[in-house]
Amino acid sequence: MPKIRAPKIPDFVVPPPLRKPAKPGESGTPKGPAPADLKTSPPPRKTHGERLEGQAKEAPVDVLAWVDQRTGASGFLTGMMFRKVPKGTNWFYTLGSATLFAFIVQAVTGVFLAMFYTPSVTQAYASISHINNDVPLGQFVHGMHKWGSSVMVILIFLHMGRTFFFGAYKYPRELNWVIGVVLLILTMTMAFTGYLLPFDQRSYWASIVGININGTGPIVGPYLSDFLRAGPELGATTLSRFYAIHMLLVPGAIIALIGAHMYLVVKLGTTAPPWVRATKPKGAEPVAQLDGGSAGDGAGPAANGGSRG
Ligand code: HEM
Numbered sequence: 001m002p003k004i005r006a007p008k009i010p011d012f013v014v015p016p017p018l019r020k021p022a023k024p025g026e027s028g029t030p031k032g033p034a035p036a037d038l039k040t041s042p043p044p045r046k047t048h049g050e051r052l053e054g055q056a057k058e059a060p061v062d063v064l065a066w067v068d069q070r071t072g073a074s075g076f077l078t079g080m081m082f083r084k085v086p087k088g089t090n091w092f093y094t095l096g097s098a099t100l101f102a103f104i105v106q107a108v109t110g111v112f113l114a115m116f117y118t119p120s121v122t123q124a125y126a127s128i129s130h131i132n133n134d135v136p137l138g139q140f141v142h143g144m145h146k147w148g149s150s151v152m153v154i155l156i157f158l159h160m161g162r163t164f165f166f167g168a169y170k171y172p173r174e175l176n177w178v179i180g181v182v183l184l185i186l187t188m189t190m191a192f193t194g195y196l197l198p199f200d201q202r203s204y205w206a207s208i209v210g211i212n213i214n215g216t217g218p219i220v221g222p223y224l225s226d227f228l229r230a231g232p233e234l235g236a237t238t239l240s241r242f243y244a245i246h247m248l249l250v251p252g253a254i255i256a257l258i259g260a261h262m263y264l265v266v267k268l269g270t271t272a273p274p275w276v277r278a279t280k281p282k283g284a285e286p287v288a289q290l291d292g293g294s295a296g297d298g299a300g301p302a303a304n305g306g307s308r309g
Contacts, residue, residue, distance in 0.1 A: 086272035095159035102152035109145040119243040121236045124199035149191050168271040176264040186254050193246040
């Protein structure tokens with residue numbers, strides 16, 4: 001049977017190689033003589049143990065590649081980790097990440113505390129005492145959670161201040177600012193609801209004060225304080241309600257909103273500090289010249305939709 005020759009594929013259809021071929025002598029190109037013919041002098045056979053060792057070493061990479069093929073996560077992660085940041089980015093830009101870290105610490109320590117805490121008016125205080133006095137590292141984890149809440153509140157305010165003073169709330173980041181405001185309210189809610197949980201004298205009376213302050217708010221205030229108190233007096237149902245809000249409702253909302261917040265940060269990029277001026281791109285012409293050389297001919301800024309009244 002005559003052999004059918006494969007048609008020649010035109011060059012313009014073939015995509016260029018993804019990686020530039022290394023020049024002779026550059027890393028990747030062997031410098032020594034070409035390897036001997038594999039048929040005449042094959043490399044020594046690997047033992048079963050060596051093969052297993054090789055497979056074990058490759059296993060983590062194989063698992064990652066398997067997940068990546070199915071999710072395309074590496075593209076997203078590469079875009080996120082290697083995104084460009086504006087000139088002048090400084091330490092103040094770390095406040096958002098610091099807030100995120102504080103939240104993660106709160107989430108992790110909170111999970112361990114929840115393993116020993118009992119949300120009941122008769123047992124809450126005793127369970128906290130048990131965590132502090134008997135559980136290994138209990139006092140340390142409880143302390144991290146208690147002080148961490150203040151750290152997170154301080155950091156979130158500093159981060160908000162940074163974004164405000166750097167003008168990062170302006171177009172096109174208004175939505176991220178609004179999400180941030182909701183995150184701020186939710187963080188304050190976490191701090192407030194967590195305060196009642198030890199159910200000692202201080203947390204009991206401080207929560208009454210807090211609930212009453214909420215009640216002074218316009219229109220929704222009285223409804224809000226009724227909702228928080230969950231009855232005519234602060235008691236067992238209040239504690240259950242605060243526990244559910246502190247453990248389930250608000251953390252879930254915070255996680256979802258941090259996801260949206262981060263998505264917008266990556267998508268829109270961060271704002272340059274206000275004192276950094278944009279450099280004029282090479283060959284850029286002043287607007288007046290682009291408009292026809294005259295600023296007063298009526299066809300200038302107004303024609304570009306840029307009228308200032
Ligand atoms: C749980 C709370 C929060 C977390 C974890 C968080 C995290 C972050 C991170 C990591 C960034 C990027 C890096 C940076 O600019 O610092 C960022 C940017 C931003 N955040 Fe937050 N944030 C939180 C709360 C807030 C609040 C309360 C506001 C304002 C009300 C806010 C407004 C913004 C804005 C506008 C940006 C964009 C900054 C820019 O473009 O330069 N965030 N946030």
